[in-house]
Amino acid sequence: xxxxxxxxxxxxxxxxxxxxILWIAPIAxxxxxxxxxxxxxxxFTSDFMTGFSTFARDFxxxxxxxxxxxxxMEVTGxxxxxxxxxxxxxxxxxxxxxxxxxxxxxxxxxVSLFVVVFVMYPLAINLxxxxxxxxxxxxxxxxxxxxxFTMTALPGTAQVQNYIPTEYFDTTxxxxxxxxxVTGLIMAVGGYFYLSYRANKLTRAxxxxxxxxxxxxxxxxxxxxxxFLSFLPLICVVLLINxxxxxxxxALLVGIILTIVLNWKAFHEFITALNDGAKGAVTAVVxxxxxxxxxxxxxASPAFPAIxxxxxxxxxxxxxxxxxxxxxxxxxxxxxSGGMNITLNALGSDYYQQAMDMGMNPEILHRITAIASxxxxxPHNGALLTVFAITGLTHKDSYKDIFFVGLLIPFIATIVGxxxxxxxxx
Numbered sequence: 179x180x181x182x183x184x185x186x187x188x189x190x191x192x193x194x195x196x197x198x199i200l201w202i203a204p205i206a207x208x209x210x211x212x213x214x215x216x217x218x219x220x221x222f223t224s225d226f227m228t229g230f231s232t233f234a235r236d237f238x239x240x241x242x243x244x245x246x247x248x249x250x251m252e253v254t255g256x257x258x259x260x261x262x263x264x265x266x267x268x269x270x271x272x273x274x275x276x277x278x279x280x281x282x283x284x285x286x287x288x289v290s291l292f293v294v295v296f297v298m299y300p301l302a303i304n305l306x307x308x309x310x311x312x313x314x315x316x317x318x319x320x321x322x323x324x325x326x327f328t329m330t331a332l333p334g335t336a337q338v339q340n341y342i343p344t345e346y347f348d349t350t351x352x353x354x355x356x357x358x359x360v361t362g363l364i365m366a367v368g369g370y371f372y373l374s375y376r377a378n379k380l381t382r383a384x385x386x387x388x389x390x391x392x393x394x395x396x397x398x399x400x401x402x403x404x405x406f407l408s409f410l411p412l413i414c415v416v417l418l419i420n421x422x423x424x425x426x427x428x429a430l431l432v433g434i435i436l437t438i439v440l441n442w443k444a445f446h447e448f449i450t451a452l453n454d455g456a457k458g459a460v461t462a463v464v465x466x467x468x469x470x471x472x473x474x475x476x477x478a479s480p481a482f483p484a485i486x487x488x489x490x491x492x493x494x495x496x497x498x499x500x501x502x503x504x505x506x507x508x509x510x511x512x513x514x515s516g517g518m519n520i521t522l523n524a525l526g527s528d529y530y531q532q533a534m535d536m537g538m539n540p541e542i543l544h545r546i547t548a549i550a551s552x553x554x555x556x557p558h559n560g561a562l563l564t565v566f567a568i569t570g571l572t573h574k575d576s577y578k579d580i581f582f583v584g585l586l587i588p589f590i591a592t593i594v595g596x597x598x599x600x601x602x603x604x
Contacts, residue, residue, distance in 0.1 A: 189206035202558075207472045229472075252296065256407070260412070327361070327363075340548055357545050500521075562577075
């Protein structure tokens with residue numbers, strides 16, 4: 179246990195310093211291996227690389243199609259039109275709400291989280307400039323809209339965190355709709371009020387908007403698509419997955435094709451979008467795979483069987499065990515999907531069998547697993563590092579906000595979800 183804690187703390191510190199997960203994950207895994215008395219070479223070439231490659235094999239297609247879909251939405255102007263439309267509705271004085279809704283709609287529709295960050299940042303700059311809100315609030319706003327309730331809680335969301343549990347619990351992506359909506363509202367509303375409070379506090383302290391070193395904006399090239407046509411691919415993906423029970427890969431492929439067909443005038447951008455989307459997918463899956471590799475070494479360490487046994491027999495029952503194990507491993511790996519994958523690989527079959535023996539609806543485990551995976555954003559989280567890299571801000575500037583909206587409030591939502599499961603509200 180000491181070895182695992184030291185490895186995790188080392189990983190967090192190195193990530194806080196801004197170092198790449200690609201090389202700090204192997205270092206942290208080596209620390210775990212050395213302090214656990216494992217063979218360091220075998221830990222890296224076998225355990226680390228097996229976890230890394232297995233994750234890439236299983237989920238690269240989802241990352242690839244999601245990234246390409248998102249990139250096409252970006253280069254055709256569709257994503258900008260969707261976000262700008264929502265922002266105009268809420269008004270410039272509600273800049274936080276505008277960015278939140280834009281990120282949420284794109285994420286729920288299946289656009290890759292990394293693409294959502296790229297799309298929403300320029301829009302956020304424009305809106306926050308007009309409302310004279312400190313840029314420090316932008317990372318927390320994007321994280322709330324893209325990395326919390328629409329990623330894990332809302333039933334039907336076309337994100338990989340809502341897809342992975344279906345492979346283990348024989349459920350659909352609409353699993354536990356009431357629990358998902360209630361917990362999603364807790365995250366969305368609670369996070370919005372916190373960010374509004376934070377923005378007002380900074381304003382009262384005389385800290386308004388300051389221009390970034392690289393001025394960003396959402397200028398149109400004059401060829402933006404129709405608003406309805408911009409929403410259509412997103413709506414199509416969600417409906418195909420949740421109403422017509424189409425596989426997520428097929429639904430994303432249809433979304434890609436539909437985006438191309440509806441924006442054929444931008445055909446000169448398509449090859450670039452495909453190339454950039456593929457590169458983005460590789461970056462995302464490799465970063466997450468590195469985090470999963472670290473978790474695989476933890477899983478192979480001598481202490482893990484005792485951890486597994488303790489989690490399976492935790493007081494409070496199966497749902498608490500599932501939530502705690504998922505959140506803990508997502509924190510360790512710095513990845514919601516990576517931690518979830520490790521948890522379900524190690525414990526998923528046991529959880530499912532126990533649920534069947536108890537007569538428990540497996541949809542509860544699906545939704546709790548997803549929600550708990552998102553309540554895990556520590557400083558070394560891979561997606562968080564991407565947010566800071568794009569916005570040009572640092573942990574010191576904005577991690578406090580992200581801790582509240584991306585970890586504390588989702589943790590509260592997880593507890594509410596557990597309580598709902600006890601009274602049979604699914």
